[in-house]
Amino acid sequence: MPAKAISGAKMKHLLGIDIGTTGLKAGIFDLRGSLIGRGYAANQYLSGPTGSAEQDPKAWWVGACQAIQTALNDSGIGSAEIAAIGVCGFHHCPVFLDSQGEPTRPCIVTHDVRLSESYDDLGRQGILEPVTKLSGSLVTTGHFPPIYHFVRRDDSAALARTRWIMLAKDYIRFRLTGRIGTEICDATGTNLIAMPDQQWSGELCRLVGVDREKLPEIGTPSSVFGSVTKDAAQASGLKAGIPVVYGGGDSHCALVGLGVIGSGEVGMLLGTNSTLRASFTGYVDSAGHHVWKQQHVVPGKFTVSASSMAGSSVLSWFKDMFCGEYHSADDEVYRKLELLAEEVSPGSDGLFFHPYLHGERSPFRNPNARGSFLGIAHWHKKGHFARSVMEGVAFCIANCFDTINDIARRRNEQISTVRTGESGGARIKLWRQIIADVLGTPIEVVATEEAGCLGAALLAGVGIAEYRDIPDAIGHAVRIAKQVTPDPGTSAIYREARNLFNRVYRTIEPILYK
Secondary structure (H helix, E strand, O other): OOOOOOOOOOOOEEEEEEEOOOEEEEEEEEOOOOEEEEEEEEOOOOOOOOOOOEEOHHHHHHHHHHHHHHHHHHHOOOHHHEEEEEEEEOOOOOEEEOOOOOEOOOEEOOOOOOHHHHHHHHHHOOOHHHHHHHHOOOOOOOOHHHHHHHHHHHOHHHHHHOOEEEOHHHHHHHHHHOOOOEEHHHHHOOOOOOOOOOOOOHHHHHHHOOOHHHOOOEEOOOOEEEEOOHHHHHHHOOOOOOEEEOOEEHHHHHHHHHOOOOOOEEEEEEOOOEEEEEEEEOOOOOOOOOOEEEEOOOOOEEEEEEEEOOOHHHHHHHHHHHOOOOOOOHHHHHHHHHHHHHOOOOOHHHOEEEOOEOEEOOOOOEOOOOOEEEOOOOOOOHHHHHHHHHHHHHHHHHHHHHHHHHHHHHOOOOOOOEEEOOOHHHHOHHHHHHHHHHHOOOEEEEOOOOHHHHHHHHHHHHHOOOOOOHHHHHHHHOOEEEEEOOOHHHHHHHHHHHHHHHHHHHHHHHHHOO
């Protein structure tokens, strides 16, 4: 079906909703991808045992309504001008609903420390290896199998009351439309599909102990799923009847918002964690690599992801712990830290920082890893520490990039650039340059602060045929704002520094981080 003409005077608008672990965003875009209104609501953690991380799905819906209303007010348009809605959200974490659509228990979020024991228990039972092999994707502590195993073992009463198991954005879409369902991107993130198959695997369900009848039917991310109900319209300020598409995982919709859908293209998400996610045509054989694989939201594409637990949250921690004398807004404090770090030479004059405040994923896969400053001397000042934090995270990103690069080379493909948006840590110009220098690869910065919301909105536009397909949507709505070019001399310094960074960690790990 041909795309409809994109005119200026009577331009329609698309709403993208992105639920993350820390907050929920709503963004309203015109058909050329310009953000005209946005809203945000923080996601609160429930009180519980030390190290637990649980959230109430019903509170997500309250936050979604607040964010949608704020976005509508910010945009200055009426809800009748919203042509379609797309939703995206964090992967892996199951939501349990009874037959009436009420949550039977809180949602356990990926960094809940109790999941380490659950993960180890699956390993002792000999379940992890066959699940990884059959699903084609690595399982780690914060993924679906350990979370489900924890609930199955420790909250069997809630599981007995459960009629439906879905993911976070599926719950928001359910509250919008009153219908139950999921889609292939998030579904493959559960390790319950034997990729490249497109349906739930009976064998994987048996291994993990999931009742197949409790899993929703699987749809296509850019297909229309339903429409906004009268109840949802009254709660959110939207107009009843607006089409809602299936949507997808937050990182995959962010890839669409960055224009990363071609084979061998890579997107970098420098948020709470750091994630590199590459898009490839066809299923990817990643034998021997510790990576996560999922179906892309783009038909025929699969993604490979390598992720570090260290991201912009590490610099936020540094700001909160050591910058109390700066009585300024957060953005001003980060700018002050950037100015101090700019005065320091690459390599921070011998100061290293291992940014493993929350353990580490790729490549070390050690939830017990911890952070440390090394090589502190009397001449090191705050700028040295700030720069070493940025460099430590960049080294972690480069470790992930090595894995992605190796997979691309085995497919005879070459990664020439990495794309990111203007949000999270990527807003800091110096940090972008450090990462480009460490990777030795150019970074293209896309002109969007809300890549996830934009990607979800573009899927909605495809669903109602405002665009021919996802590539057409990207052609109309995604623009490169700037390119960061690595400096060869600085890259050489960082190659040596990263080698030492990794050698020191491997030496310390068996002593301190067993």
